[in-house]
Amino acid sequence: MDIVSFLIQCLNSVQYGLLLFLVASGLTLIFGIMGVINLAHGSFYMLGAYLAFALASLTGNLLIAVPLGIVLAVAFGYVLEWVFFSFLYERDHLQQVLMTYGLILVFEELRSILVGDDVHGVPVPALLDGSLPIGNDMTYPIYRLCISAVCLLVAAAMYYVIRRTRLGMMIRAGATNREMVQSLGINVTVLYRVVFALGVALAVLAGMIAAPVSSVYPGMGAQVLIVCFVVVVIGGIGSVKGALVASLLLGFVDTFGKVFWQDAAGVLIYLLMAVILLWKPQGLFKAG
Amino acid sequence: MDTKLSPAPSHGNARVAFAWLVAFAVLASLPLLLTADSNKFYIELLSKVMIMAIFALSLQLLIGYTGLVSLGHAAYFAAAAYATAMLAPESGPGNGWLLLAGALAAAAALAMLVGMLVLRTRGVYFIMVTLAFAQMVYFVFHDTKIAGGSDGTYIYFRPEFPVPGLRQMTVNDPSHFYWMVWGAMGVTVVVLTLLLRSRFGHALVGIRHNEQRMRAAGYATYRYQLGAFVAGGMLAGLAGFLYAVQFGFVNPEIASWHQSGNAMLMVILGGVGSLAGAVLGAFSFVLVAEWFSTMTKHWQLLMGGFIIVAVALLPRGLVSLPSVLRVKMRAPGARNGGTAGDDDDTAQEAGGERRSPRNTEAA
Numbered sequence: 001m002d003i004v005s006f007l008i009q010c011l012n013s014v015q016y017g018l019l020l021f022l023v024a025s026g027l028t029l030i031f032g033i034m035g036v037i038n039l040a041h042g043s044f045y046m047l048g049a050y051l052a053f054a055l056a057s058l059t060g061n062l063l064i065a066v067p068l069g070i071v072l073a074v075a076f077g078y079v080l081e082w083v084f085f086s087f088l089y090e091r092d093h094l095q096q097v098l099m100t101y102g103l104i105l106v107f108e109e110l111r112s113i114l115v116g117d118d119v120h121g122v123p124v125p126a127l128l129d130g131s132l133p134i135g136n137d138m139t140y141p142i143y144r145l146c147i148s149a150v151c152l153l154v155a156a157a158m159y160y161v162i163r164r165t166r167l168g169m170m171i172r173a174g175a176t177n178r179e180m181v182q183s184l185g186i187n188v189t190v191l192y193r194v195v196f197a198l199g200v201a202l203a204v205l206a207g208m209i210a211a212p213v214s215s216v217y218p219g220m221g222a223q224v225l226i227v228c229f230v231v232v233v234i235g236g237i238g239s240v241k242g243a244l245v246a247s248l249l250l251g252f253v254d255t256f257g258k259v260f261w262q263d264a265a266g267v268l269i270y271l272l273m274a275v276i277l278l279w280k281p282q283g284l285f286k287a288g
Numbered sequence: 289m290d291t292k293l294s295p296a297p298s299h300g301n302a303r304v305a306f307a308w309l310v311a312f313a314v315l316a317s318l319p320l321l322l323t324a325d326s327n328k329f330y331i332e333l334l335s336k337v338m339i340m341a342i343f344a345l346s347l348q349l350l351i352g353y354t355g356l357v358s359l360g361h362a363a364y365f366a367a368a369a370y371a372t373a374m375l376a377p378e379s380g381p382g383n384g385w386l387l388l389a390g391a392l393a394a395a396a397a398l399a400m401l402v403g404m405l406v407l408r409t410r411g412v413y414f415i416m417v418t419l420a421f422a423q424m425v426y427f428v429f430h431d432t433k434i435a436g437g438s439d440g441t442y443i444y445f446r447p448e449f450p451v452p453g454l455r456q457m458t459v460n461d462p463s464h465f466y467w468m469v470w471g472a473m474g475v476t477v478v479v480l481t482l483l484l485r486s487r488f489g490h491a492l493v494g495i496r497h498n499e500q501r502m503r504a505a506g507y508a509t510y511r512y513q514l515g516a517f518v519a520g521g522m523l524a525g526l527a528g529f530l531y532a533v534q535f536g537f538v539n540p541e542i543a544s545w546h547q548s549g550n551a552m553l554m555v556i557l558g559g560v561g562s563l564a565g566a567v568l569g570a571f572s573f574v575l576v577a578e579w580f581s582t583m584t585k586h587w588q589l590l591m592g593g594f595i596i597v598a599v600a601l602l603p604r605g606l607v608s609l610p611s612v613l614r615v616k617m618r619a620p621g622a623r624n625g626g627t628a629g630d631d632d633d634t635a636q637e638a639g640g641e642r643r644s645p646r647n648t649e650a651a
Contacts, residue, residue: 037412084596091603093412094357098556099599101549105592113586226423226545229416237412266427270420274405277417281408 004135009255015144017251018151022206023224024231024243025158026199032238033175033195036085037093039100042225043107044200048073048207049216050111053120062125062212069208070201077200081193089192108218117218122211147209154205155244162240171195175238230273236283245284304564308477311567315470319463331462332534333578338469339530341570342476344554346523348566349480351555353489354516355496356407359415360422361524361551363402366543367425368395368525370435372532376443384447384533391529392522398425399521403514422548430540440539443532469530473567476523480563483519492516524551557598559605568606 055065235242371394558569
C-alpha cells in the first residue's frame with residue numbers, strides 16, 4: 001500500500017469514525033443522563049437518512065434539507081420522549097430494552113409502508129460535488145471531507161455546551177444525581193426531554209449527511225446501532241470523550257480491516273471489543 | 289414423562305403442578321386429535337412453538353433466576369443448529385444422538401468462551417456486550433464460507449435416532465417429531481426445576497438478589513454465573529438442534545439479533561422469574577405473530593404495537609394476569625369509601641407481590 005492510498009484510507013477511517021461518533025454520542029448521553037438503554041437509537045439514524053431522501057427530493061437540495069430535518073428531529077424526539085419514554089425511567093433495563101425493541105419494529109414497518117423497501121440514493125449537493133487531487137492520480141471527494149468537518153464542528157459544539165453552558169451544567173448534574181437536581185428547583189422532566197431530543201437530532205444529522213455516501217436502505221438502523229454499542233462499551237458508558245476516541249478507533253480498525261483482511265472484516269471490531277473487555281471491563285474512559 | 293413432571297413447579301404448589309400436568313397431557317394428545325392431513329400445518333406450527341418454548345426457558349434461567357439479561361442468546365441456538373448441519377453426513381441419515389451431542393457441545397463451548405468475557409461486565413454493559421458477541425457470531429456465519437455464507441446450508445437427510453433393543457426411531461412423520469419436541473420440552477422443564485431446587489439454583493437466585501452479599505457469604509459468584517450461562521447456552525442449543533432437524537436448513541438469520549430479541553420478548557411477555565411464564569410467553573408470542581402475519585404484510589407493525597402495549601400494561605407478564613384480574617374483580621365489592629384510584633393501587637400491589645413471594649420462595 002503506497003502512501004497516497006494509505007492517506008485516503010486514513011481519511012475514510014476518520015470520516016466513518018466521526019459519523020459513528022455522532023450516533024454513539026447521542027446513545028451514550030441518553031444512557032448516561034437518563035439511564036435508559038435505547039435500542040431504537042439506530043432507527044433515528046435510519047430516519048435521518050430517509051428524511052434526507054424525502055426532503056432533498058422535495059426541496060431539491062440537501063443543504064436546505066439538513067437544517068429542516070434537524071428541526072423536525074428535535075420536535076420528533078421531544079414528543080417521542082413524552083409519549084414513550086417518560087414512564088420508562090422507573091422501570092428496569094429489561095423493560096426498556098423491550099419497549100425500544102417494539103419501537104424498532106414499528107419504525108421499520110412504518111418505513112416500509114411509507115417509502116417501500118427499495119434502496120435509494122441521495123445526490124451530493126452540487127456545491128460540494130467535486131474532488132480534491134491527492135498525489136498524482138488519486139482524488140478524494142470534497143463531500144466526504146465536509147462530513148468530517150461537520151462532525152468535528154458538532155463535537156466541538158457539544159464539548160462547549162456540556163462544559164461551558166448552564167444547560168451543560170444541568171446535564172452533568174442530572175447525570176450525577178437526579179433527585180438533588182430536582183430539589184434544587186430544576187425541571188428534570190423538561191431537561192430529560194431536551195437531552196433526548198438532542199440525542200435524536202445527533203443521530204438524525206448523522207443519517208442525513210451520511211445518506212449521499214452510504215445510500216438509503218432498509219435495516220441500516222440496526223447495523224449502526226450494534227456498532228454504536230461496541231463504541232459505547234469500548235469508550236465507557238456515559239462518556240462523550242470515550243465515545244469520540246472509541247469511534248475513531250473503530251473507524252480505523254474497520255476501514256483497514258476491510259482493506260487487509262476482507263473475509264473477516266465484520267468480526268474485527270468485536271474482537272477488538274473482546275480484547276478491551278479483558279483489559280478494561282469498564283471501558284477506556286469512565287463516565288463523566 | 290407425566291409422573292416425572294409432578295415435582296416440576298418451582299413453588300411446590302399442588303395446583304401449579306396439576307396445571308403443568310394438564311398442559312403437557314393436552315399437548316401430548318393433540319396429534320391424536322388432529323389427524324387429518326390438513327392439520328399437519330398445526331402440528332408443525334406447534335412443534336415450532338415448543339422449540340421456541342425450550343429456547344425461552346433457557347433464557348429464563350439467565351434473566352429470571354440469575355439476573356443476567358442476555359440480548360445475545362440466539363448465538364448458542366445458532367451454534368447448535370449450525371453444528372448439526374455441518375456434522376450431518378451428506379450421503380445418508382446421521383445418528384441423531386451423536387448430532388445432538390455435537391450440537392450441545394458446540395453451544396456449551398461457545399457459551400463458555402463468551403461467558404468468560406461477558407461476565408466481566410454488569411447491568412447495561414452486559415446487555416450490549418452479549419448483543420455484540422451474538423452479532424459477531426452472526427457475521428462469522430454470514431461473511432465466511434464455513435457454512436454457505438449468507439445463503440445458509442441444508443441438512444439433506446433427517447437424522448435417525450436408534451434406540452437400543454428397539455427399531456430405528458425416525459422423525460419423518462410430523463407427529464413423531466412433535467412428540468420428540470414435546471419430550472425435549474418436558475426434559476427441559478424437569479431439568480430446570482431440579483436445577484433451581486438444588487443448592488446451585490438457590491445460589492443463583494441469591495446472586496440475582498444481591499451479588500455482593502453472596503460473595504461476602506463465601507460464594508464464588510463468578511463460577512455460579514458462568515455455570516448458569518453455560519447451562520442456559522446448552523439448553524438454547526437443544527432448541528437450536530431441534531430447529532435444525534425440523535427445517536433441515538440453517539441460515540445466518542437464526543443468529544440475528546431479532547432472534548435474541550424475540551426470545552427476550554417471550555420471557556418478559558410471559559413473566560420474568562417463572563418457568564411457566566417462559567412457556568406461556570413462547571406460545572402467545574409465536575401464535576400471535578402467526579396470527580398477525582395472516583392479517584397483513586406489515587404484521588411487524590402490529591407486533592411492535594403489541595409489544596409496547598404489553599410492556600406498558602402488563603409489566604409483570606402474562607403469569608401475573610390472574611392475580612391482577614382477581615384483584616380487579618374483588619375490588620368493586622370491597623369498595624366502601626375507597627376511590628377508583630385506590631383500586632388501581634391494590635391491583636398494582638397484587639401484581640407487585642408476584643416478585644417477592646416467588647423469589648423468596650426460590651431463595
